[in-house]
Structure formats: C-alpha cells, structure tokens
Amino acid sequence: MNTKTDFQHWKMETDDSGIAWLGFDLAESHTNTLGSAVMRELSQALDTIAGGSPRAVVVHSLKKNGFAAGADINEFTKLENESQAFEMIRSGQKVLDKLEALPCPTVAMLHGFVLGGGLELALACRYRIAADDARTQLGFPEVKLGIHPGFGGSIRSVNVMGVTAAMKLMLTGRSLKASKAHGQGLVDRLAKPDKLKEQAAKLALSPPSPAKAPMMQRLLGTAVLRPLIAGQLRKQTAAKVRKQHYPAPFAMIDLWQATGARPVQASYEAEAHSIARLMCGETARNLVRVFFLQNRLKSLGRKTEFKLRRVHVIGAGTMGGDIAAWCASRGFEVSVQDQKAEYVEKAFARARKYFAKRLKDEKKIEEAAARLKMDLDGDNIAGADVVIEAIIENREAKTTLLREVETRLAKGAVLATNTSSIPLEELAEALEQPSRLIGLHFFNPVTKMPLVEVIAGNQSADEALAHGLAAVRAMGKLPVPVKSAPGFLVNRILAPYMMAALRAWDEGIALEALDRAAEDFGMPMGPAELADTVGLDVLFAVAEVLKDTVSMEPPKAMHELVEAGKTGRKSGQGLYRWEDGKAVKDKSKAGATNTDLQDRLIMPYLNEAVCALREGIVEDADLLDAGAIFGTGFAPFRGGPIHYARTHTAEFKQLLESLAQQHGEFYRPDAGWDSL
Numbered sequence: 001m002n003t004k005t006d007f008q009h010w011k012m013e014t015d016d017s018g019i020a021w022l023g024f025d026l027a028e029s030h031t032n033t034l035g036s037a038v039m040r041e042l043s044q045a046l047d048t049i050a051g052g053s054p055r056a057v058v059v060h061s062l063k064k065n066g067f068a069a070g071a072d073i074n075e076f077t078k079l080e081n082e083s084q085a086f087e088m089i090r091s092g093q094k095v096l097d098k099l100e101a102l103p104c105p106t107v108a109m110l111h112g113f114v115l116g117g118g119l120e121l122a123l124a125c126r127y128r129i130a131a132d133d134a135r136t137q138l139g140f141p142e143v144k145l146g147i148h149p150g151f152g153g154s155i156r157s158v159n160v161m162g163v164t165a166a167m168k169l170m171l172t173g174r175s176l177k178a179s180k181a182h183g184q185g186l187v188d189r190l191a192k193p194d195k196l197k198e199q200a201a202k203l204a205l206s207p208p209s210p211a212k213a214p215m216m217q218r219l220l221g222t223a224v225l226r227p228l229i230a231g232q233l234r235k236q237t238a239a240k241v242r243k244q245h246y247p248a249p250f251a252m253i254d255l256w257q258a259t260g261a262r263p264v265q266a267s268y269e270a271e272a273h274s275i276a277r278l279m280c281g282e283t284a285r286n287l288v289r290v291f292f293l294q295n296r297l298k299s300l301g302r303k304t305e306f307k308l309r310r311v312h313v314i315g316a317g318t319m320g321g322d323i324a325a326w327c328a329s330r331g332f333e334v335s336v337q338d339q340k341a342e343y344v345e346k347a348f349a350r351a352r353k354y355f356a357k358r359l360k361d362e363k364k365i366e367e368a369a370a371r372l373k374m375d376l377d378g379d380n381i382a383g384a385d386v387v388i389e390a391i392i393e394n395r396e397a398k399t400t401l402l403r404e405v406e407t408r409l410a411k412g413a414v415l416a417t418n419t420s421s422i423p424l425e426e427l428a429e430a431l432e433q434p435s436r437l438i439g440l441h442f443f444n445p446v447t448k449m450p451l452v453e454v455i456a457g458n459q460s461a462d463e464a465l466a467h468g469l470a471a472v473r474a475m476g477k478l479p480v481p482v483k484s485a486p487g488f489l490v491n492r493i494l495a496p497y498m499m500a501a502l503r504a505w506d507e508g509i510a511l512e513a514l515d516r517a518a519e520d521f522g523m524p525m526g527p528a529e530l531a532d533t534v535g536l537d538v539l540f541a542v543a544e545v546l547k548d549t550v551s552m553e554p555p556k557a558m559h560e561l562v563e564a565g566k567t568g569r570k571s572g573q574g575l576y577r578w579e580d581g582k583a584v585k586d587k588s589k590a591g592a593t594n595t596d597l598q599d600r601l602i603m604p605y606l607n608e609a610v611c612a613l614r615e616g617i618v619e620d621a622d623l624l625d626a627g628a629i630f631g632t633g634f635a636p637f638r639g640g641p642i643h644y645a646r647t648h649t650a651e652f653k654q655l656l657e658s659l660a661q662q663h664g665e666f667y668r669p670d671a672g673w674d675s676l
C-alpha cells in the first residue's frame with residue numbers, strides 16, 4: 001500500500017514493494033544541512049517508520065545539489081558552553097543510533113555533496129549507494145572548522161573503511177569522488193545517475209551482508225597496535241600543522257587511540273566530549289568565523305544581475321597572462337591584447353601548462369586553450385563584459401590606453417585597471433566617463449591567490465563597483481571592496497611587517513629566526529621568505545608607494561642586493577639562495593621560539609591593520625579581517641588581525657609603546673587602538 005507522510009524537512013513515502021523512502025528536503029533552502037530541528041524531525045520520522053515495519057528504508061535527498069552538505073554551522077555560534085555542546089551532539093548521535101538500530105535494511109542513496117554530518121547520516125545506514133559522476137563528493141571537511149565528526153562518523157567510518165583510509169579522510173578534510181569512495185569501502189555500490197533510484201531499491205530489497213573493513217585494517221585497531229599507529233599519525237599530522245594552533249586533528253587521533261572506534265556507547269560519548277571541547281575552543285570559533293567571512297565575500301558578488309561571459313585582457317605579462325589563463329580555465333571566452341604577438345604567445349604557452357596541471361583531461365585542456373584568443377588590435381573590446389588593463393606600471397601608457405579603450409567599450413561593461421600604485425582618480429581623469437573606471441587588483445601568482453581587491457576611486461560609480469564585485473566572484477575569486485589609497489589594503493598591512501623583518505635582519509638577526517618567529521605565530525610563510533617570493537625589487541616599489549603612509553626606509557643592504565640583481569626567488573638569490581623553487585635555509589640559525597621577535601614582526605602588522613580600519617580603507621572590521629586572511633594568509637585560527645587585536649587591545653597597545661621606546665617611532669600605536 002502506498003502511504004505518504006510529510007514533515008517540514010522530511011518527506012516520507014512507502015511504495016508498493018514495502019520500501020519506505022525518506023527524503024531530506026530542508027525547508028526554505030536549496031542545500032540540505034543538519035540542524036537541531038532537522039534532527040528532531042528525523043527522530044519522529046524514524047519512530048513512524050519503526051511503527052510501520054517496512055521491508056526496507058532508503059534515505060535520500062530531494063535537493064538537486066546533493067544529499068547534505070553538513071551540520072548547520074549557524075548553530076555552532078550559538079553554543080554557550082561545552083556542556084550545552086555535548087548535549088546537542090549527544091542528542092544528534094542518538095537519532096542516528098535509532099536509524100542504525102532499525103531492524104530492516106537501510107540504504108543511503110547519495111548524489112552531489114555528501115559532506116560532514118551528511119556523510120555521518122549515510123554511515124548510520126547499513127548500505128550506501130552513490131551516483132557515479134564527478135559531482136558526487138563524499139568527505140569530512142570538519143577539520144577545516146577546527147572540529148572532527150561528531151555524529152558517530154569518526155567511529156563508523158573506521159569500521160567500514162579501515163583506520164588508514166578513514167583517518168586520511170578526516171585528518172585532511174579532502175573529499176572523495178564516488179568511484180574512489182567505492183574503492184575505499186565507504187560506498188557499497190555505484191549506479192549511473194539515472195539508474196540510482198532503481199538500483200537503490202534493488203539493494204534495499206535484496207541486501208548482501210554488510211561490508212566490513214579488511215582484516216588487516218581491523219588488526220591495526222587492536223590495543224597492542226593502536227599506540228604505534230596513533231604515533232605515526234601524530235607525526236604525519238605534526239609535519240603539517242601545529243597542535244597548539246590546530247588541535248582538532250590531534251584530538252581525532254587521541255580519540256581513536258582511546259576508543260579503537262569500537263561501536264559502543266562509551267566510544268560515542270567520548271566522541272561527543274572531544275568535539276564539544278573543540279567546538280567551544282578558540283580555534284574552532286575563529287575558523288567558523290573565517291567560514292562566515294568567506295561567505296560574506298562571496299555574497300558581495302551577488303548584488304547585481306551582471307553576467308560575465310567575455311573577458312578582454314590588455315597586457316600579456318606576468319599578471320595579464322595569468323588572469324587570462326585563470327578566466328579561460330573557468331569557462332570564459334578570453335581575448336588577449338599586447339604590443340607584439342610573441343608576448344601573447346608566450347603567455348598562452350604558460351597558460352597551457354596551467355591548464356594541463358589544473359584540468360588534467362585532454363579534452364578540457366583543448367577547450368580551455370580554444371577559449372583563449374589573441375587580439376592585438378583590441379577587436380573584442382566592444383563585445384567584452386570586462387576589460388582588464390594589466391600593462392606596465394606607467395601612468396602615461398595607461399592613460400593613453402584607457403582613453404582609447406573607453407571609446408570602444410560596451411554599455412554596462414566593466415573597465416578595470418590592475419594598477420598597484422597609480423591613484424585611480426588620476427587614471428580616470430583622461431576618460432570621458434571617469435565613473436566607469438574601477439581597480440581589480442589581483443595578486444601574484446594569480447592562479448594561487450584567492451583574493452582580488454576591488455578598488456573604488458573617488459570617481460567610481462556604485463554600479464561599476466557592483467559589477468566588478470560580481471565579475472570577480474564569477475571568476476571564482478573572493479572580492480573585497482577597498483578604497484583607492486596607497487597600497488590598498490593587502491600591501492599596506494604587509495609592508496610594515498616585512499619592513500620590520502628587514503630591519504631586524506639589518507641588525508644582524510638571522511633570516512631563519514625571523515621566519516621561524518612568524519611561523520610560530522601562525523603565518524603560512526615567514527617575512528623573509530615572503531619578501532624573496534614577492535621580489536625585493538617589487539618590495540621597493542611598494543615601499544616607494546607607501547613612503548608617506550608607512551615611514552620606514554628599506555635597509556641599505558637590501559638596496560645592494562637589488563642593484564646586484566639579487567631580487568629573490570625569481571633570480572635564484574635574494575635574502576636567501578633559492579634552489580628548485582625553495583629557499584635554502586640553515587635550520588640551526590632558526591633558534592628557539594622567540595616571542596620578543598614575534599612581537600617585533602606581528603605588532604606592526606596589527607598596528608597598520610588598526611590604522612587602515614580607522615582610515616576607512618575598507619568598510620568594516622570584518623572586511624579587513626577577511627582581506628588579511630585571504631590576501632596575506634594571516635593566521636586563520638586567530639580570526640583576523642582586528643578580531644585578534646580586539647581581544648588584547650590594552651595589552652597590545654602597551655606592547656607597541658614599549659617597542660617604540662626600544663626600536664623607534666615606527667612602532668608607536670595608532671590612534672585607532674582607542675576606538676577598537
């Protein structure tokens with residue numbers, strides 16, 4: 001008999017063969033996430049199912065984009081303390097226990113995103129069948145938010161996949177395609193997307209005995225071997241992240257060592273305690289903050305109807321060439337203009353290498369390459385939605401070019417310059433309609449840096465800016481709106497930090513010690529290595545632009561290096577010697593953790609961030625933090641420079657005062673500290 005019961009977020013239907021189809025359909029959202037209300041209703045639905053004694057249950061999603069993307073992260077931010085977090089987790093676990101305990105076969109039918117809590121829900125079913133296509137992705141991204149699976153996933157995944165594969169999944173946060181997940185035992189069967197439902201029904205009605213992790217893997221979980229394996233995992237993890245900065249992966253390993261992933265109540269309780277502790281810790285709270293900051297940047301691109309199809313790039317150098325390659329690899333038609341064909345050809349050859357690396361598939365590489373067109377005369381300007389000027393940093397050359405481009409530009413198209421130092425207002429003076437010009441400031445290397453500063457000059461129209469934000473978002477980058485001011489945001493806050501390092505080096509402090517101090521703080525790369533990576537010559541240019549804003553002279557020894565052509569990574573020698581793209585460092589010079597040195601480097605960074613906020617370089621503190629994290633790599637687990645400064649305002653201000661006494665005016669705290 002065919003029966004139907006609808007809840008707010010779950011739709012239930014029993015078909016003639018006796019299968020209860022339980023469809024997840026989060027109300028008023030196009031993506032399924034698991035919040036408290038969803039879990040409460042799931043519990044009721046499972047009671048109804050248990051009362052009806054179906055032959056089998058298939059849990060599936062009614063959303064196009066996937067099964068479920070994870071827990072509802074909004075709820076994390078409302079947790080007041082660890083015991084509240086523990087209660088929330090435990091009650092979720094109990095709902096999934098109920099699903100697992102159903103006496104009939106249970107099947108999770110999977111497509112699209114199957115992430116975090118979604119995968120945990122699937123793991124509470126006896127079987128998993130997944131659509132065999134590239135869109136289906138299974139994974140545990142929890143570590144990226146400073147936590148680990150909490151709805152029994154850390155236990156069940158080990159039992160079906162084995163500790164090696166399950167730990168890799170949880171510790172890296174990377175997801176698996178359906179076919180890979182099948183190969184690793186996470187999924188029992190694959191089905192063609194159009195046969196998924198039929199195959200799920202078949203599996204539900206004639207189920208095999210449930211799969212278990214291979215014998216060898218189960219042996220690794222015995223009490224004798226566990227400490228050994230856990231030790232190896234800790235070592236591998238410590239090579240990538242520090243425990244005091246990112247405790248979650250280490251907690252995950254401790255948890256497994258303690259419980260051996262035995263599927264008993266004590267293990268689930270231990271899992272809940274561990275995640276509750278993490279959730280209420282600084283790192284997770286800050287990483288959740290970073291997640292929301294990223295969403296905020298993404299949402300900035302959604303405020304207009306602007307559609308990006310065609311991009312025209314002028315200047316096929318380091319920046320223009322890579323911007324063109326990036327856009328073509330993301331499906332846009334791209335025309336590239338330069339003074340000579342050979343310059344464009346060189347850029348296209350570089351683009352090909354990038355396509356090969358990123359797209360891998362021969363057909364996709366060819367298609368991307370075909371989207372790149374050489375256009376020496378700018379014939380495609382009129383049809384472009386965005387024109388990006390990325391020629392040499394020369395005012396005359398840029399104004400002449402922009403004036404000429406404007407005459408051919410389509411109505412509503414974005415006119416952008418990638419200048420890093422020439423005030424937008426001055427470039428716009430030459431135009432008929434100065435309000436059309438904005439800046440799109442990409443970072444080098446374009447293919448790696450996620451952020452693009454969208455620069456508004458005094459003359460830029462709101463509409464032009466909104467279109468710029470949308471264009472950057474369409475390209476798959478994170479846009480941050482920034483006022484036109486020397487160094488914009490990213491270079492402005494990085495400069496004092498790098499200058500502080502260079503001055504310390506000039507005083508005789510080892511480069512390795514400087515880099516170590518910054519890395520100890522949580523920066524992805526120390527300032528000396530960063531200076532070489534950016535290029536010492538480029539740094540000079542930045543210092544020149546900022547000379548009235550950040551009063552600090554680059555040391556004489558740096559001038560000498562640049563004059564001798566020792567500009568850093570690109571020349572094989574700068575502050576460091578470079579081999580195979582790596583700085584050659586003498587580890588013995590790094591010394592021990594040195595918080596005084598850390599303060600000398602990080603305090604100028606924070607001070608400049610506070611100053612930039614006070615001057616309104618970005619609209620608010622969150623945008624500044626987002627720009628700093630995605631543009632400079634500022635230690636994400638600290639939540640951003642302003643967030644960090646706000647939690648230690650008086651202490652840091654005092655610290656800056658005493659640094660100023662020791663090392664000069666450069667360290668004097670900005671007036672902005674008083675209004676943080």
Ligand code: NAI
Pocket residue numbers: 314315316317318319320337338339340343389390391392393394397401418419420421441442443444538
């Ligand atoms: P580049 O020197 O590598 O390339 C400039 C290209 O523009 C050359 O191929 C040149 O032939 C071409 N060009 C010059 N005048 C032209 C004209 N009138 N018409 C057509 N093409 C012309 O320069 P790069 O490093 O790519 O910089 C380009 C712009 O991006 C500059 O404004 C720079 O300030 C900015 N920028 C550079 C960054 C970097 O790290 N290199 C980072 C962010 C922005």
